[in-house]
């Protein structure tokens with residue numbers, strides 16, 4: 001009973017403590033830790049147990065720099081598109097301080113967001129077999145497993161999709177890393193020792209997410225403040 005309870009508490013803590021870490025110290029990630037992270041990915045579930053994921057571990061600073069530049073460009077274009085289609089303005093509507101809003105828009109469209117992955121001592125490039133129908137789901141399961149293991153190890157990571165959204169960026173990555181035809185570059189996980197542990201990003205409460213039997217009837221009552 002108590003062993004089970006300890007396990008539940010441990011899992012809960014890992015899930016709660018996971019954050020997207022975007023600043024790292026220079027301390028390298030040990031081979032033992034790296035293998036545990038990759039092993040967590042390997043053990044993820046996949047449709048029909050297809051295991052379509054393949055991983056490339058990149059530590060070389062020059063390669064990381066190039067990947068960081070591709071990621072920065074990808075983020076810049078995505079957020080510029082969000083800006084011109086007014087989606088970004090909608091997203092930041094509750095931010096009343098005009099100067100802060102302007103600064104956020106400038107940062108997001110700068111082409112620098114996501115470039116941080118070059119600063120992480122390890123980039124795990126997650127690739128996958130294109131012929132497997134469930135590829136996006138399967139690789140997402142593997143990535144989340146890895147992020148949780150990263151957290152349990154006291155390391156920090158960020159799931160970065162920015163360099164893989166635009167097919168032209170993905171082609172650049174494939175050239176850089178020699179990824180063969182038939183495989184897709186799905187995401188990059190930047191891993192390192194956290195230089196900063198950010199506050200949790202807000203989450204939608206359960207009472208707004210879960211319905212009872214049919215869509216529309218909340219399963220939970222709103223919780224009182226502080227509970």
Ligand SMILES: Cc1cc2nc3c(=O)[nH]c(=O)nc-3n(C[C@H](O)[C@H](O)[C@H](O)COP(=O)(O)O)c2cc1C
Nearest residue numbers: 018019020021113114158159160161162163200201
């Ligand atoms: C599918 C996916 C793609 C993401 N891509 C990026 C990315 O390209 N760049 C980045 O800085 N963060 C990226 N993130 C991290 C999210 O911004 C982050 O998970 C979210 O803001 C919640 O913050 P948290 O992870 O600290 O809880 C991505 C996360 C997911 C799940």
